[in-house]
Amino acid sequence: MMNIGWISRRSSLKAAAAAVALMMFAGFTPATANDDDRSYGRGHGRGEWVTAWGTSYQRTSTTTLTDATIRMIVRPTLGGDRIRIRIDNTFGGSDLQIGTASVGERIQGPLLAEDSIRVLTFDGSTSVTVPVGGVVYSDPVNLRVGAQQDLGVSLHVMGSITPSEDANGFTTNYYTEDAGGDQTRNESGETFTQTTVSRWFVKAVDVMPHEPASAIVALADSITDGTCTTVDANERWEDIVAQRFDFLNTANNGADKTGRGRKRQDDTYNRAIVNEGIAGNTVLTGETLTEFPPVDNPPGLERLERDVFSHSGVSHVVLFEGTNDIRREATADELIAGMKEIIRRVKAEGLEIIGTTIIPRHNRPPVEGNSGWNEEKTAIRNQVNAWIRHEADFDAVIDFDKIVRDPRNPDLLKPEFNCGDGIHPSPYGYYVMGKSVNLGIFK
Numbered sequence: 001m002m003n004i005g006w007i008s009r010r011s012s013l014k015a016a017a018a019a020v021a022l023m024m025f026a027g028f029t030p031a032t033a034n035d036d037d038r039s040y041g042r043g044h045g046r047g048e049w050v051t052a053w054g055t056s057y058q059r060t061s062t063t064t065l066t067d068a069t070i071r072m073i074v075r076p077t078l079g080g081d082r083i084r085i086r087i088d089n090t091f092g093g094s095d096l097q098i099g100t101a102s103v104g105e106r107i108q109g110p111l112l113a114e115d116s117i118r119v120l121t122f123d124g125s126t127s128v129t130v131p132v133g134g135v136v137y138s139d140p141v142n143l144r145v146g147a148q149q150d151l152g153v154s155l156h157v158m159g160s161i162t163p164s165e166d167a168n169g170f171t172t173n174y175y176t177e178d179a180g181g182d183q184t185r186n187e188s189g190e191t192f193t194q195t196t197v198s199r200w201f202v203k204a205v206d207v208m209p210h211e212p213a214s215a216i217v218a219l220a221d222s223i224t225d226g227t228c229t230t231v232d233a234n235e236r237w238e239d240i241v242a243q244r245f246d247f248l249n250t251a252n253n254g255a256d257k258t259g260r261g262r263k264r265q266d267d268t269y270n271r272a273i274v275n276e277g278i279a280g281n282t283v284l285t286g287e288t289l290t291e292f293p294p295v296d297n298p299p300g301l302e303r304l305e306r307d308v309f310s311h312s313g314v315s316h317v318v319l320f321e322g323t324n325d326i327r328r329e330a331t332a333d334e335l336i337a338g339m340k341e342i343i344r345r346v347k348a349e350g351l352e353i354i355g356t357t358i359i360p361r362h363n364r365p366p367v368e369g370n371s372g373w374n375e376e377k378t379a380i381r382n383q384v385n386a387w388i389r390h391e392a393d394f395d396a397v398i399d400f401d402k403i404v405r406d407p408r409n410p411d412l413l414k415p416e417f418n419c420g421d422g423i424h425p426s427p428y429g430y431y432v433m434g435k436s437v438n439l440g441i442f443k
Helices: 237-253 304-309 323-327 332-348 375-390 400-404 427-436
Strands: 007-009 050-054 065-074 080-088 096-108 118-120 128-130 135-137 141-145 151-161 164-166 173-175 194-196 202-208 214-220 271-277 314-320 352-356 396-398 409-413
Touching: 050 214, 065 202, 080 096, 080 128, 080 151, 096 141, 118 141, 128 135, 151 202, 214 304, 237 271, 237 427, 271 314, 304 314, 304 332, 314 332, 323 332, 323 375, 332 352, 332 375, 400 427
Parallel strands: 050 271, 214 271, 214 314, 314 352, 352 396
Antiparallel strands: 007 396, 050 202, 065 151, 065 173, 080 135, 080 141, 080 202, 096 118, 096 128, 096 151, 173 194
């Protein structure tokens, strides 16, 4: 593998694999609606679906919803003329009964733009039941959406259910009080009196861009999920990368928010970024790791199908994990073996995979329920990073370790990049990380 500066590239995009209609893994059940309109494959041509936004569910929420409407705020990173919404009930406490669903253009808070609401249907029906572990896609909706434009996806949840949850969405979402009924067509949002920074049920947004495009999926932990970022500020490192793609895509091709414009000269920058980060996530399974702290979400090896391969139009995967495995006493050989397996499986799908070095973590004494961090774990981190840079079969490497480490002590975060816990970057640190990525590795 060639290594140029802090980012390297090895090969051009591999040939697209054939479309896969059904995918299975523990905890993932294929869609139960509109299978005839599903395009799971790796195609990146005009008129093909591309996942433009996504999130990872990690557990069952402690909140119970009863005859309530939720309004989840999502921000596609790629524009298009048509969209569809993916709904997952991965960890739901019971079958999810949706009476009505809609999508609209968000102004601020729960307020939606006038006349922008579109009622969602599922195989032509306005209602749908998603079984525990199940997935559905809405029918396509004609709604012109721009990259970085907020949408409000509203679901009327009938009966009672504890939702599947991403507890660290760092986005304010809204819901009504119990017995609030169907508020999916409510533009003003005045009935959405409850807020949460968790995400519920809405797993992904697919767009149909006017020009060829593809999606980059970040399979990652809290440093991608957004820990230490500001709620609603969209300042994660991958948010910065997505904004850079949009700026360059527009500047190079004269495109408006749907991709329409003068003749496209280069589609290098027509890329969506899908955030599949989970706080505390590991590469390895709980059987390999110690329980300090307990592993409470599906590891990378077990969520490739659900969080990567099931998305539409994927061309690249960024693997940014490992720190939580080392914290739980994984050896370098164990972690490298797990990463090798992810590399193998991603390449078997015809995708390119980008490796990311593990950033510094400050020493912390062990406490009850947490084994902490020490010099021995830093040595393992450095050993794994050396493998990532020089030996791993990645198609490219993003060396975030070199970006955020303190030049006076490379085993620590640079002070202005440390959000205060010795683990996560500050908002400025995330910005510098996102700015450092060479977009050419995704060509």
